[in-house]
Amino acid sequence: MTSRVASGAGAMRGIWLTRGKEGRLTAYVAVEGGLRRWTEDRPGGMDFGDPAPVQLAGLTDLSVTQDANAYTHFVGRRERRATGREPVVDVVHAIQYQSARPVTAWRSLGNPDKDPEQASGLGRPVVVVARSGMVHVFVRKADGGLTLRREQGDGKWLGWRDRRGAHGVEGAPVAITLSSGRIELFAATSEGTLHWFQKEAAGALGDGHPSRLAVAPGTVSVLETGPDRPTFYWTDPGGRGVVAYRAGAWPVALGGAPGEGAHAASRAFLDGYDCTVLAHRGAEGTAVLGVGVTEDEGNGMWWSDTGVRSLAAPALAQDAFGRLVVAVIGEDGVPRLARQTEGPGLTLSEWRAP
DSSP states (O other): OOOOBOOSTTOOOOEEEEEOTTSOEEEEEEETTEEEEEEBSSTTOSOBOOOEEEEOTTEEEEEEEEOTTOOEEEEEEEEEOOTTSOOEEEEEEEEEOSTTSOOOOOEEEEOSOOSHHHHTTOOOOEEEEOTTSOEEEEEEOTTSOEEEEEBOTTSOBOOOEEOTTOOSEEEEEEEEEOTTSOEEEEEEETTEEEEEEOSSTTOOOOSOEEEOOOOOTTOOEEEEEETTEEEEEEEOTTSOBEEEEOTTSOOEEEEOOBOSSOOEEEEEEETTEEEEEEEEEBTTSEEEEEEEETTOGGGOOEEEEEEEEOSSOOEEEEOTTSOEEEEEEOTTSOEEEEEBOSSSSSOBOOOBOO
16 A cells, blocks of 8 residues: 655655564554554564554654553644644644554643744754653753653643753754663753763752764764663764764764764664664665664664665664664655564565555
8 A cells, every 4th residue: 555655845755664572573654644554463473454544633743652561652743824824833742552453642732932033943852761651851942042841640631841051953853762771861052962861860960061072963873782781873064974972981983974864773682793784865865774883883884775774763662672773754655664684694585565
């Protein structure tokens, strides 16, 4: 079945890949009027059921994450236009509790800016869920500040609160809940970066720690590469490829020639080594993969162009058997997936549509 991919100015594009508590993978693709999803018939199987719609008109941006129960949280930026007026923009949230089951009703979280012109400049929201289950939504405001709204354990949402010291934020931030339960937040700015982190789970994020590191906005991703230790990846704006960075260390150049968009990051065991796998959309519009030993970037990253075109940045996940899965969006709007095989290095199966 062919999907009509979202198109036009400001239209959302993207693919997301999640694994439910029972082990089944689900691929979500942005289409006009919301999302379309495909779910594995059985954990680790090659067959997927028929696509199902996840409807919400006006979505321009989306963030997807999972909590400790493997519930999938969606937080999006919705834009509705009225004749002769500024568009009405708000942030919306929904949850899918189980693979292939319906998504809850979308709940509006409002907009931190009340002025219509300022409100229309709201950026892409980012969602992360604490180990306690508290949902955190971060979003860049039109003035370059960063604001947060949180859901309490009883389901009540607190109001929007600006992050102290946040200014000049460019693109969407990235956030991660680490295995310790701590949350870290990282954003590119007009002057470099800002990095917020909890010293302990459920603690305060505090002020953002600034740096002068050069980051191409909209390219940052994050992966836990060691116990309670994240590594941030981004594209160097000076054309020097991909960069890896851990707090307290110097950035490491990984090479590559990425195009626009963010990097997907995952870990996989390859030839007995714990490796980090990066995926992005190359300059020619094809999915490009990079492989290196985790936290040993100094020994090099090996890049490979799959030659498979994708309308958006690829997605990565592990299936029920621990095999790495790469997902792209074909030009017909349907996802294509390839899985890690038993060959040497990162050997992939043939690309298959659900």
